[in-house]
Amino acid sequence: MKKKITIITLVAVLALAMFAFTACDDNGNGGENVQLGYVNWAEGVAMNYLVHAILEDEMGYNVDSTMADVGPIFSSLATGDYDAFVDAWLPVTHEEYMEEFGEDVADLGYNFEGARIGLVVPAYVDIDSIEEMNDAADQFDSEIIGIGPGAGIMTATGNAIDTYGLDYTLIESSDPVMAATLSEAIENEEWVVVTGWEPHWKFAEWDLKFLDDPEGVYGAVENVHTVARQDLADDMPEVAEFLENFYMDSEQLGDLMGAIEEQQDDMDVLDIAREWMEDNRDLVESWLPEE
DSSP states (O other), rough: HHHHHHHHHHHHHHHHHHHHHHHHHHHHHHOOOEEEESSSSSHHHHHHHHHHHHHHHTOOEEEEEEOOHHHHHHHHHHTOOEEEEEEETTTTTTTOOOHHHHHHHGEEEEEEEEEEEEEEEEOOSSSBBBBGGOOOOOTTTTTTOOOOSSSSHHHHHHHHHHHHTOOOEEEEEOOHHHHHHHHHHTTTTTOOOOOEESSHHHHHHSOEOOOBBOOOTTOEEEEEEEEEOOOOOOOOHHHHHHHHHOOOOOHHHEEEEEHHHHTTTTSSSHHHHHHHHTTHHHHHHHHHHHO
16 A cells, blocks of 8 residues: 555656646746737837747747836836836936836846937938928928827927928828838839838838938937836846847848838737747847856
8 A cells, every 4th residue: 555655656746847847948947927018119019029039939938018108118117017118218208207217117228229200301312401391392292291190200390390490281191101102202213201210110121311400309319228127137137138138220120120011911920020030040149148
């Protein structure tokens, strides 16, 4: 009888050990959960889901990505409900949130340099400043092609029209319509001016330039930062190290955003990010924590 109990006990111990072994990934993190928050902006979606793919496929974490507005994301980072947010525009755009929550979140550094908004034209357009636009109004059909009426860049463009005394109409549309209008104009080598921001996939697709803004209506050039909950580095040091290493230049991010723009009707965004990850192995591996 004792022998039978011993065998049963041994089997149970082996089963428990096998469960513990399979529950742990190659990195030894045991399949811990990582909660990411993102805003529905093109660059934020692209970077978030690339980070999501890398954390799951390369580092063995279980990842949840939740879309929300910026304010709730910062609040959730401060309370520890979210682990990280890779689309904080600093020092200007999200300054108020850093002032409110800065003591309860960790700034892991910038992941993109040179983020900005303004008026964008094809590179072949031979004016370089908003101040020159009235002299070229006929070539632009006196129109600035905008996006949705609620966007901050639309408010800024209305201010630019007033500040510079532009004899132009700001056309409300959407990001896809703006991009389609830009594409058609470039194909025909016509002049067009659009509300634009970087990072955006259009800068990888076409040769574009921002018009100078000497009055500073559109604000300063910013960097995009990764912000995390305050104790992430203590609880998940590998995740924090990876996020500190994570950095994309305009061409890389534009390429990823372009892939999402082209394929998102047919593929899940996470799968597109996984494909891009596989096509850019050297870059991805440069971000991974040292073993």
